[in-house]
Amino acid sequence: MTVRRGSPYRLDVVAVRGDITHVVALDDRETELLAPDSVERRAVDAVLTCLARHGLTKTTLEDVAREAGCGRATLYRYFESKQDLVEVALWSEVDRFSRTLRAAVREVANLEDAIVTTILVSARELTSHAGLRYVLDFEPEVILPHLAFEAADLLLGAAASILAPGLAPYLPADRADRAAEWVARVLLAYLFRPDSSSLTDESDVRALVHELVLPGVAPSSLLSATRG
């Protein structure tokens, strides 16, 4: 069990057996999690490049060092292991994603658009992530244990805490968390599946949200609420 609280990365992240259970951004900072040009930043970029090229199993710290243009000894000063580096890369990507999402939902003015935007941005980021695609397509045994059954419970909780702030202006606090989990479920249930909407087409997503998702998460009395 790994718990990092008040970490230098300023994300309160609790990881149990390598699964992220809860992610809370400690501030509304616009800047990146890792300082640009830092060794950590270059190492994270390098491991993401390697993942997209060769996947997780075949990527070694030598590959990462070569890609990052630094020595292996340097890497080991910052990361205990490949596993450690991959976890930091994951948190860095989660952080980048939540900042992207936050910027996008800032532009909307009602709950329906907030949900549509949340789904479109999430789907776009996830389906275009080359490292994630490689692992899902060619190393499912590595990632699926983190996406199913009890691990999915943890993932949904973490995803809900990332999505909830975007919905919070339009719903009472408890309903925002509940709605965020439901939207995370929709993403998990539709993304990366054959004969399913990829959730990247705006008109498909608008129809799904308007007809089926929104009426489920907001009783009609809340539907006309706009940003307060």
Place this chain on the structure above:
Amino acid sequence: MSGPDTAREHVLAATYACVTRSGLARTTVEDAVRESGVSRATVYRLFPGGKGQLLREAVGWEMNRFFGRLADHVAGAAGLPAVLEQGLVFAHRAVREHRVLQQVLATEPGRLLPLLTVEQHRVQRLVAAYLRPVLDREAEQGRLRPGLDRRAAADYLSRMALSLMGAPGRWDLEDPQQVRRVVREELLGGILAPGVR
């Protein structure tokens, strides 16, 4: 025993029995041949993809049996809300109490989950196909939102119900009040006509 379908069923049942005893990695085609009593030639002809195909179809076979039990359980349910409520309660408990599933998940999740994921796409379509006539009957009684796309609704309900069965998240599916709430609000909020219970 006669006919290829019966032989197929027999081999899959035998494979499942082998997996129950020895797990996925250690179950071989030869084990299935021995356990089933079907000729080696027939087994290799029925499953040209070898061990990979055999294991995937054995997982699919057991999933079909699981969803068959689920369908039997909700057969008496009156109306869409009851089908979903009773289905979720039963399925959630059945997943948790499925000894072989829980055993293989604990010991060989990396081997099982790719197989389960592939088979789950097929099962999702079966669940949607099951729900479609239930939706149609509700429509005949004027209980659905006018203009509802029933194909999209069946697709949505099957995906979201399967999601809840495997990973209930914040929902305590042993609490009838919470089951009722997630069914009537999240699942059916856009499907039932306003005012329909």
